[in-house]
Amino acid sequence: CVRGVINAVRCMLNIWGVMLFIRLSWIVGQAGIGLSVLVIGMATVVTTITGLSTSAIATNGFVRGGGAYYLISRSLGPEFGGAIGLIFAFANAVAVAMYVVGFAETVVELLKENGTLMIDEMNDIRIIGAITVVILLGISIAGMEWEAKAQIVLLVILILAIGNFVIGTFIPLDSKKPKGFFGYNADIFMENFGPDFRQEETFFSVFAIFFPAATGILAGANISGDLADPQSAIPKGTLLAILITTLVYVGIAVSVGSCVVRDATGNVNDTFVNELTNCTTAACKLNYNFSSCHTQPGAECHYGLMNNFQVMSMVSGFAPLISAGIFSATLSSALASLVSAPKIFQALCKDSIYPGFQMFAKGYGKNNEPLRGYILTFLIALGFILIAELNVIAPIISNFFLASYALINFSVFHASLAKSPGWRPAFKYYNMWISLVGAILCCIVMFVINWWAALLTYVIVLGLYIYVTYKKPDVNWGSSTQALTYLNALQHSIRLAGVEDHVKNFRPQCLIMTGAPNARPALLHLVHAFTKNVGLMICGHVHMGPRRQAMKELSTDLAKYQRWLIKNKMKAFYAPVHAEDLRDGGQYLMQAAGLGRMRPNTLVVGFKKNWRQSDMRDVETYINLFHDAFDVQYGVVVIRLKEGLDISHLQGQGMTYFVPCAKHKFHHIFFPDSKSSSSPLNLADQRLLDASSQFQKKQGKSNIDVWWLFDDGGLTLLIPYLITTKKKWKDCKIRVFIGGKINRIDHDRRAMATLLSKFRIDFSDIMVLGDINTKPKKENIAAFEKMIEPFRLHEDDKEQEVADKMKEDEPWRITDNELELYKTKTYRQIRLNELLKEHSSTANIIVMSLPVARKGAVSSALYMAWLEVLSKDLPPILLVRGNHQSVLTFYS
Numbered sequence: 046c047v048r049g050v051i052n053a054v055r056c057m058l059n060i061w062g063v064m065l066f067i068r069l070s071w072i073v074g075q076a077g078i079g080l081s082v083l084v085i086g087m088a089t090v091v092t093t094i095t096g097l098s099t100s101a102i103a104t105n106g107f108v109r110g111g112g113a114y115y116l117i118s119r120s121l122g123p124e125f126g127g128a129i130g131l132i133f134a135f136a137n138a139v140a141v142a143m144y145v146v147g148f149a150e151t152v153v154e155l156l157k158e159n160g161t162l163m164i165d166e167m168n169d170i171r172i173i174g175a176i177t178v179v180i181l182l183g184i185s186i187a188g189m190e191w192e193a194k195a196q197i198v199l200l201v202i203l204i205l206a207i208g209n210f211v212i213g214t215f216i217p218l219d220s221k222k223p224k225g226f227f228g229y230n231a232d233i234f235m236e237n238f239g240p241d242f243r244q245e246e247t248f249f250s251v252f253a254i255f256f257p258a259a260t261g262i263l264a265g266a267n268i269s270g271d272l273a274d275p276q277s278a279i280p281k282g283t284l285l286a287i288l289i290t291t292l293v294y295v296g297i298a299v300s301v302g303s304c305v306v307r308d309a310t311g312n313v314n315d316t317f318v319n320e321l322t323n324c325t326t327a328a329c330k331l332n333y334n335f336s337s338c339h340t341q342p343g344a345e346c347h348y349g350l351m352n353n354f355q356v357m358s359m360v361s362g363f364a365p366l367i368s369a370g371i372f373s374a375t376l377s378s379a380l381a382s383l384v385s386a387p388k389i390f391q392a393l394c395k396d397s398i399y400p401g402f403q404m405f406a407k408g409y410g411k412n413n414e415p416l417r418g419y420i421l422t423f424l425i426a427l428g429f430i431l432i433a434e435l436n437v438i439a440p441i442i443s444n445f446f447l448a449s450y451a452l453i454n455f456s457v458f459h460a461s462l463a464k465s466p467g468w469r470p471a472f473k474y475y476n477m478w479i480s481l482v483g484a485i486l487c488c489i490v491m492f493v494i495n496w497w498a499a500l501l502t503y504v505i506v507l508g509l510y511i512y513v514t515y516k517k518p519d520v521n522w523g524s525s526t527q528a529l530t531y532l533n534a535l536q537h538s539i540r541l542a543g544v545e546d547h548v549k550n551f552r553p554q555c556l557i558m559t560g561a562p563n564a565r566p567a568l569l570h571l572v573h574a575f576t577k578n579v580g581l582m583i584c585g586h587v588h589m590g591p592r593r594q595a596m597k598e599l600s601t602d603l604a605k606y607q608r609w610l611i612k613n614k615m616k617a618f619y620a621p622v623h624a625e626d627l628r629d630g631g632q633y634l635m636q637a638a639g640l641g642r643m644r645p646n647t648l649v650v651g652f653k654k655n656w657r658q659s660d661m662r663d664v665e666t667y668i669n670l671f672h673d674a675f676d677v678q679y680g681v682v683v684i685r686l687k688e689g690l691d692i693s694h695l696q697g698q699g700m701t702y703f704v705p706c707a708k709h710k711f712h713h714i715f716f717p718d719s720k721s722s723s724s725p726l727n728l729a730d731q732r733l734l735d736a737s738s739q740f741q742k743k744q745g746k747s748n749i750d751v752w753w754l755f756d757d758g759g760l761t762l763l764i765p766y767l768i769t770t771k772k773k774w775k776d777c778k779i780r781v782f783i784g785g786k787i788n789r790i791d792h793d794r795r796a797m798a799t800l801l802s803k804f805r806i807d808f809s810d811i812m813v814l815g816d817i818n819t820k821p822k823k824e825n826i827a828a829f830e831k832m833i834e835p836f837r838l839h840e841d842d843k844e845q846e847v848a849d850k851m852k853e854d855e856p857w858r859i860t861d862n863e864l865e866l867y868k869t870k871t872y873r874q875i876r877l878n879e880l881l882k883e884h885s886s887t888a889n890i891i892v893m894s895l896p897v898a899r900k901g902a903v904s905s906a907l908y909m910a911w912l913e914v915l916s917k918d919l920p921p922i923l924l925v926r927g928n929h930q931s932v933l934t935f936y937s
Contacts, residue, residue: 060290061203064258066371067147067354068435069294070301074350076251077240078302082295084252088259089291091490094483095450096287097475098457100280104471105460114389117449118396120456122524127398128509129452130389132502136445137386138422141178142429143257143438144379149173150435151371154355167433174430178383181376182423185383186416199373206361206370207293213361214304222333225309225349226360229300232327237302243351253440253494258294260446280472297357305356308338309348383426387418398518444491444502451487454480456525465528542641548931552580553680553764556638556645558631558670559584562606562619564693568651568684570740571890571921573615574774575767582617583638583645584610587630595623628666628673635677646928647760648674652685652916656909657835661857668905671897675928680760683895683924685916688729688736695730739921743773748809750885752782752877752893759804760927765892766806777889778809782880787815814880821875829875829914833859836906857905867903870896874915881919888920895924 073081102116114133118126149170156162156169163169217228227233240248306328315334328335338346346352353359358367391413393399394406409416429438460468461477491499521527555572559565562584569584576582586602588595599621606619620638624630631648638645648670656664674681684690726734749765762781768774781801785793790813797811838858840848852858864871874896885891896915898908916922 057200057203057286057290060258060260060286061207061293061374064147064255064439065294065297066206066357066367066374067150068254068258069297070305070350070356071354072251072255073237073298073302074307075240075242075246076248078234078238078299080240080248080251081298081302084248084255085291085294085298087252087490088256089287091447091450091483091486092259092287093284094479094486095453096283097472098454098480098483099283100472101457101470101475101480102453102460104280105468114393117452117456118398118524119522120460120525121452122522122526123396123398123518123520124510124513124526125452125456127393127396127513127518128506129449130393131399131509132445132505133449134386134390134393134422135425136442136449137382137389138425139429139438139442139445140257140260140382141181141379141386141422141426142174142432143435143442144375144382145174145177145181145426145430146170146433146435146438148177148372148375148379149430149433150354151368151375155368170433171431174433175427177376178379178423178426178430181380181383182419184380185419186414199377202373203370206367206373207297209361209363209366209370210297210357211300213363214300216362217304221359222331223309223313223315223348224311224353224359225306225328225335226304226356227306227328227331229303230327230331232330233306234303236327237305237307237350241307241351249493250440252490253443254436255439256443256490256494257439257446259290260442301350301356301360304360305350306335307349307351308346309333309335309352310337310346311348383419383422386422386425387415390418390421391415396518396520398513398516398520400516440495440498443494444498447487447491447494448502448506451484451491454483454487458484459529460525463525463528463532465523465525467523467528468525538641538643541643544642546642551763551931552576553647553760553767554581554639554643554645555647555649555682556583556585556620556634556679557649558587558627558651560586560691561602561693562586562615562617563609565651565690565737566692567686567737567740567921568649568690569615569617570738571684571923572649572682573617574740574771575764577616577771579767581639581643581645582615583634584617584619585631585634585638586619586621587627587634588621588623589626589630592623599623626666627663628669631670632673635674635679645679647680647682649682649684651690652683652912652924653909654685654689656913657832661836661855661905664909665857665905668908672900675897678928678930680757680925680927681895682764682926683912684921685919685924686736686921687918688733690737692733692737695726695734740773744777744889746776746778747887747889748780748885749774749777750780750782750888750891752881752885752891754784754877754894755926757894757925757927758929758931761892761894761925762801762804762806764923764925765890768890769807774889779807780810780812780888781808782812782814782884784817785813785815789813790815812884817876817880818873819876821872821879825875825879825914826872829871829910832913833864833906833910836904836910837861837864859904859907859910863904863907867907871907871911874911878915878917878919881915881922885920891920891922893922893924895926897926 072084076084099116102120114126114130117129152173153166153169163172217226316332350356358364361367390405391408394402397403405415405417407417408414432438457475457480458477491502553575555576557568557572559568562569572582588598602621603619610617610619620634622630622633624633635648650670653667671681749768751762751765753761765779769777769779781797783793783797793813794811801808836859838848838851838860841861881891896911916924
């Protein structure tokens with residue numbers, strides 16, 4: 046309870062500031078008693094809702110230093126927090142200027158009364174304001190200990206000053222009547238009850254000038270790091286301060302409106318000798334004639350609610366006590382803001398949201414005082430003090446504070462909407478919908494006060510939000526934005542699960558067997574070219590070996606490689622599994638990867654370039670992955686680069702390489718090993734490295750050649766179309782190659798052109814190959830036979846038992862019978878390679894139908910030999926086979 050009172054004291058010192066003593070009477074004069082109470086009521090509604098929201102956030106966990114910035118950033122995330130933190134720190138810096146100008150105005154008024162002005166009113170305010178802010182800076186840098194102890198003294202002075210005013214209202218002296226003060230009077234109350242807006246003032250312009258008086262509600266939150274128990278102190282202190290200060294504001298507004306007329310000359314001779322029949326004002330009825338204020342051109346009235354900002358001093362029983370109240374209110378508020386702004390800014394800089402401001406994060410001394418922030422706040426305040434117009438400075442602050450309040454209220458609504466289990470405020474007296482109304486109300490009031498300033502504030506907040514979003518600071522605060530993102534994803538996934546698949550909505554959702562994602566960057570970037578913003582992409586990584594060791598690697602790799610994907614702007618997921626071998630791991634991933642409808646439908650693997658040097662059991666496992674994929678209705682894509690895909694052996698050499706990206710940017714792919722020194726790459730490795738980054742660059746005006754040899758449902762056509770929709774590939778044209786008969790070439794071309802038009806796929810050319818079944822060249826056949834020689838069984842040269850035993854132990858071997866049986870198919874692969882070299886050697890990529898062998902009918906060695914001879918010495922090639930489900934349709 047004591048802590049709450051201390052926080053309330055700080056809030057009240059801020060709220061009972063310059064507006065209470067030198068602008069409230071003017072507001073009553075302009076808006077009248079009725080609308081003044083409405084102005085106070087509107088401000089109270091906004092601050093009360095915000096106070097409830099602040100209390101909810103403040104009691105939802107430990108609150109550190111940073112005030113509103115800390116509350117918003119930890120609730121809504123760094124994007125909104127970073128935007129509002131900068132604005133709120135700036136608003137507090139400008140608030141220093143507002144309070145100092147209020148102080149300077151009072152001092153200048155005293156100098157004016159004694160005829161001791163230095164230059165003129167405006168420049169005197171600037172001089173006194175500048176001197177004051179320098180002194181305040183020195184006090185702030187000296188330390189906060191004494192300031193906290195002085196708060197109670199300052200509050201006592203304020204309460205005495207307010208009591209002094211109230212007592213004064215009951216003592217109407219004759220000397221004060223020429224200045225418009227007559228004591229409580231029903232006629233004055235009725236006259237002042239309605240508005241009398243002058244000098245282009247309106248209800249909302251008056252509200253804009255008053256609203257900063259209510260902004261002190263966050264004074265306690267702004268020094269949250271200095272409070273012993275902010276969770277308890279902030280709710281009690283803030284709400285208690287709002288209640289007490291609102292009652293005082295309303296009471297003083299009604300009192301001053303019932304005692305003082307709007308205009309008075311201050312001339313003791315302006316009394317009526319004879320009664321006038323045409324007199325209608327309350328002053329006339331009290332035998333004072335202030336009509337010259339309106340009737341005589343050039344006449345100036347320096348007293349009354351409309352003309353004298355020091356009405357409370359004039360009404361009070363002892364004027365110097367009001368001056369002391371103004372001094373204590375303005376200086377304490379200025380000092381509080383001067384301390385708050387650097388602390389908010391320091392908290393913002395410590396979070397590294399704006400790297401350019403990192404220098405302001407440094408603190409000095411045992412209390413970690415932000416001295417650099419003090420200097421910056423001082424310079425901003427000094428700049429606004431030079432304006433020397435309180436009515437100009439106040440609306441600027443109103444906009445920034447309202448933006449902060451809107452986001453605090455929205456934070457509570459957002460956190461409640463997200464239904465995060467972590468949102469458990471100890472303060473229960475809040476409502477998400479009232480918080481939303483508070484946020485909307487703040488935005489509306491911003492526009493009504495000043496539409497262009499509100500737009501400017503929105504643009505600044507939006508600009509900072511976009512900047513922080515683009516920079517993606519490496520912070521994780523468990524914000525409600527994350528919680529709501531999860532909730533939306535969950536709800537949409539469940540809703541999607543109830544929707545049947547449709548051919549129009551088919552998209553390739555790829556499970557890529559990458560291993561560690563950074564080991565095969567070319568594979569990753571090429572698949573990303575047709576899945577980015579279109580379909581799902583999961584990087585499968587099978588961990589083999591001892592289970593305990595693999596489990597440790599799984600957990601560390603999951604976080605490590607998912608971060609790597611995000612950092613490299615890959616819209617993909619990383620999915621590691623532990624299995625005995627690659628085939629088991631692949632089966633686990635194909636069966637379990639994904640969620641609901643967001644499941645892979647296409648298996649993507651790199652071509653096993655070193656298959657001839659590998660253990661043939663590994664080759665068997667590799668081939669069986671294809672059959673397993675077809676068994677679970679997956680399509681299959683095999684990607685081959687002649688230089689290879691796997692660069693993991695380079696990563697262990699202790700070298701850092703720079704891979705060129707688009708627009709001449711460079712980034713690290715590998716990391717240095719301190720145990721080994723850099724050494725130059727051999728030619729093969731250098732080519733491999735260059736090839737690994739080729740799909741990160743913008744592709745020039747070249748071709749994507751599609752060799753559509755089998756109807757697999759259209760996947761072979763869809764993938765190249767999706768690639769051409771991406772920015773890096775937009776200049777590439779699709780050329781389509783199909784097999785046909787020599788005497789039907791024109792007919793087949795027209796038929797294919799019609800089909801592609803119906804599928805709405807743009808193409809630059811269609812080529813019908815009539816010589817696709819021609820026997821290949823003898824030297825190419827001989828080269829193929831030489832390649833497969835080590836893998837042949839040669840059963841005709843062995844005894845039957847020996848041959849059977851060999852076939853049983855090594856099922857991957859190629860039998861003579863098998864070779865003869867599939868001679869036509871073998872020749873076809875060799876011939877296709879000849880045609881590919883003839884027609885597509887300059888293409889950027891080739892997309893071709895993948896030849897498929899019946900499971901168990903063709904040996905692994907022969908099938909790998911087919912893929913080898915088909916795809917060797919070519920540009921990057923994708924061998925594609927869909928699962929025979931249609932992925933393209935004519936219909937809209």
